[in-house]
Amino acid sequence: MFDLFVLFCLCWCCLMGVFSESVSVMEGDTVTLNTDVTEIPEDDDIVWTFRDDQSLIGEITRAAGIFNTSDDVPDERFRDRLKLDRQTGSLTITNITTQHTGEYKLEISGAELTSKTFSVSVYAPLPTPVITRDCSSSSSSSSSSSFSSQQNCSLLCSVVNVGHVTLSWYKGNSLLSSISVSDLSISLSLPLEVEYQEKNSYSCVINNPITNQTTHLNI
Template identity: 75%
Template sequence: MEGDSVTLYTDLTEIHEDDEILWKYGAEKSPIAQINRADEIFSTYDDVPDGRFRDRLKLDDQTGSLTITNITTEHAGVYELEKRGAKLSSKTFNVSVYARLPVPVISRDCSSSSSSSSSSSSCSLVCSAVNVGHVTLSWYKGNSLLSSISVSDLSISLSLPLEVEYQDKNTYSCVLNNPISNQTQHLDITHLCHTCAEVHIHCCDSVEAVLRLVVTALMGVAAAAAAVLLVNDVRSTRAK
């Protein structure tokens, strides 16, 4: 996981005087750390490659194991341990690094509900997660998987719909996971599943109320104008 410290072990209990430990990274096999007791070399090459390991590498002077601190996705890849001494041996590590997962968000989808023939008795929901990669987004009913969608790209937005009955008493949850972690959001039907029809009715009621006020005001203005005209007409008649 991004931000973790990862140790690549040599499986040695100690390094002998004639042993040399060399750590390499990537397809280019760039040297990133070395121990050579005979030549008194104990080094990490922080600037290789392109400075991505700066201030992140630590060597165990007893075993030669390599620790990468505050790891990020740019440190993923192949690491090779080469041990030279009485005999030559090597060991390869394939390191995958995953970004930390956000908590998925469950929201009401009124657009789907309003177009559904069963909208009067069902509730349309959508679970979503943004800027995620190498993850699976799933809906569960209790412990049973209902549906899921996976993506291998980086920084993409995912959404997964679900339709439930308003009176449904089952437990639903939306889970976002990768191979090493997960985040879960539980569904509160009572809180989220207000009928969209009610929202539309309230909206229409508000518009109707405004229209009534406007009409009433216009009628008042017209009545006032008529009264003014009548008074002026009476005055004009009296004057004549």
């Protein structure tokens, strides 16, 4: 019974023209949300809204000659950033920032209703990780009364003002440890304890779904 219900929902979405798309961009980029039509039919209306409160950010009614973008979102985050293609109805956001992360909904109404949702993720540029180290030597003796000196190092990789990232330690190409956060604008640190051995290469990497930054350390 449940399988039949799921099948019914999928068929209904297809018949009603309900689609979704995920978009990931870097802060400062220009992104275009495409309607996937080559030309808006004369009798069709297009409405663009933003997030759950359905703030109106664009509309086209060709029959009435209406081609508008709206900056009336309360915090004015879209001021001077929106462009509507008069032929296709596609929406372009220029100089995008993390404030524009969220869900954009397109509705095309006419002979049939088409709805498309864009889930837009905007990522800030990543800082270069900073590695600090504190090394100390310790002596140990064996049963033969010989002494050896061993150097231990405490490494700390740090980044500031980051969000939605993963911070990782690598030895060569091998992952040693990592931590992921979804918060915005926080400071993040990842410690690592190592023993000194000649010609060992360690790397601290910060990454998001789009890009990464790496700092290397040879000890």
